[in-house]
Amino acid sequence: MAAFQLDPVTGLSLGRIAIGVGALAAPSTTARVLGLDPAANPQLDYMGRMFGAREIALGAVTLVSRGALRRNLTAVGIAVDGADLANGVIELGQKNVSKLASGMLIGAAAGAVGSGVLALVRGRGRAKAA
Structure with missing residues (x-):
């Protein structure tokens, strides 16, 4: 039986949507999970919801797109x-x-950049092989 494999772009898209839903639905909780302090900055909820909506949009449109798009x-x-x-x-x-919040946020962003680059490189290799 073959193991389920999730391509990096689909994984990134689903991750964006999940983080976006969390930020939109529960911005303070999401901020705390990411190591931020919403009590020290009440405007964080507003910015969190904006961030969430954009993450959902980018994740969803990428998830359903194909080819060059x-x-x-x-x-x-x-x-x-x-x-x-x-x-x-x-x-x-x-x-x-x-430092903890910085490490978590930097690590997540670096992982996403790396996964995206890997997906593009792998995609080019497949396109050349075809």
Whole structure:
């Protein structure tokens, strides 16, 4: 029996949707899970919901796309996650968030960038082989 395999783009898309739903439905809880302190910044709920809606949209449109559009949306996701990675490093340097939160956020963003790049590289290899 073959093991179930989830391609990186589908996994990233589903992850975006899940994080987005959490941020939209329960922004304070999602912020706490990510190591942030919503009590210290009440506006975090507002920004969290905005973030959530965008993550759901990017995840959903990437999930249902195919071909060149899917590759282009994967590249958009890499850019978004790269910006999150850079922001995490900046905030760590400015000590605006805890080291634990920075590590979690930077690690998640780096993992997403890596998965996206891997998906694009693998996709190019398949396209050349076909």
